[in-house]
Amino acid sequence: MTSLGAVPGLLALAVSGLALVAGTVALAATRRPALALAVLLDLLLAAGLLRLAAEPTWTSLGTAAAIVALRRLIGAGLRAGGRTLASAAPRAVRQENSAL
Amino acid sequence: MEELLADVxxxxxxxxxxxxxxxxLIGAVWAFVRFVWVGVRRGGSHAFVPVRLTLGRFLALGLEFQLASDVLRTAVAPSFRELGQLAAVAAIRTALNYFLSREIAEERRQVAEETGAPAPDPASAEHRGRGV
Structure with missing residues (x-):
């Protein structure tokens, strides 16, 4: 089922490299590992989709699905942690209530 | 006649x-440039969210193109084995698209919460109408 040849695979490799660089830059700039991880996973997902276009093998399918699942999991975990921190700080709660 | 259809x-x-x-690819490269630009300028963590939103939209659009090619392929699927693989690819792409659009909606909500007043987004109406 390959119609585009090996080009998307090479592009996917390049985008993976870009993902690593962007994640490092984000980590260095904000010093927030969660944000850097989100940036890294975003670009890795792009690489996975390109690889899916190149050669839809079971491995690449599994990789793309695993990245999305990981993103959902990490996002949910971070939101839960953020909510706990917010309820621990009364000022944040008041701000939230006024926003609602 | 059938071969002609398969070729087309x-x-x-x-x-x-x-x-x-x-x-x-364009979305990834553009987002990379914006990520580095934001990082170098020390825009803070808030500056990264709009870039991620745009990248998510690019990815969703690319996925829809790929889904269109899957639909085209079903027109001339030759064997059951290929058909099964095609079904798996299409299912994963549809699931990816669904989760991606949910993530985009959630991040947009967070941006609106942070800025206070909900900024009207021109793409939101179109996106809501396109729920997979």
Missing amino acids: VGVLVTVVEACGAAVI
């Missing part, structure tokens, strides 16, 4: 798939 569909699939790959 094959060309169409290649063209549509190349379009999808191009959209994803």
